Every structure is written in structure tokens, then in C-alpha cells.
Amino acid sequence: MSLIKTHVALKVADVNRSVAFYQTLFERQPVKHKIGYAKFDVEAPGLNLTLNASETAPVQGVLSHLGIQVETADAVRAANERFKAAGLNTIEEFNTDCCYALQDKIWVIDPDGNRWEIFVVHTDDTAPELEIATKPSESTPVKACCA
DSSP states (O other): OOOOEEEEEEESSSSHHHHHHHHHTTSSSOEEETEEEEEETTTTTTEEEEEESSSSSOOOSSOEEEEEOOSSSSHHHHHHHHHTTOOOOOOEEEEEEEEEEEEEEEEEEESOOOOOEEOOOOSSOOOOOOOOOOOOOOTTTOOOOOO
């Protein structure tokens, strides 16, 4: 079996502050933590996340959000409690229709403004009767999602 992981490299203003946040998010220590750099190697979800010090402030708005899909609503609630115990603010959305799927989720923001969602999908397609739009039109309503 080959190793497949997603790699995400984030520019951060304060590596130590970001390490504290990601230790809470992933429930583990970084595998490498140096001056201006840290690396988290996470098995589930398969992720190689690096935090890279940046003298320029990260641009917000380029990235919509990041997320971790979990298997149960209990896992969402456990993450929520973990974040609250760490003094982090969360936004709770239970039984919400987002991206045409019924979900339970919580949101938390890292020290540089990156939004993370922890979510479980209960119903994968809440609008199976909708067809794929081939051309956007003024009459086509846009459903806000993950905003």
C-alpha cells in the first residue's frame, strides 16, 4: 500500500501560537518544531501540514476554508468540547443544510484567520432533483454555503 497524504503549507505570523492551535485541532504534538517552522504529520486524516513563518501577513480571503470530515456527530461534539477547553471560540451548526448535504459541524479559526470546520454528513444530497446548471443566469438563485 502506498502512502498518500495531502500536504498543506500555511504562512503564519507566529509559529508558536499556531502550533498551540494545531496541537488542539489534531490532538498531537508537531513532529518537527524549529525556529520559524513546524510540521504536523497526521495519519487520519492523511495530512502533512507545515507552518512557515512569514514576515508579511497572510492574505485572507484567498482560501475559503479547511475541514476535517469525521464519522459521527459525537466526534463533532468532542472536537467542540476540546476547542472550548483550550479557550477557543467555536460556531456550532447542527442539522444544517450546507452544500446540498445535511450536516452537523463546528467552526474554529486559527491564529491567522484560517477557518476550519469539523463536520459529519448525515444526508449526502438534499436536492437530488436539481440539475447541474450549465450557464449561470440572473434567475438562478445562489445558495450560500460554508460562508
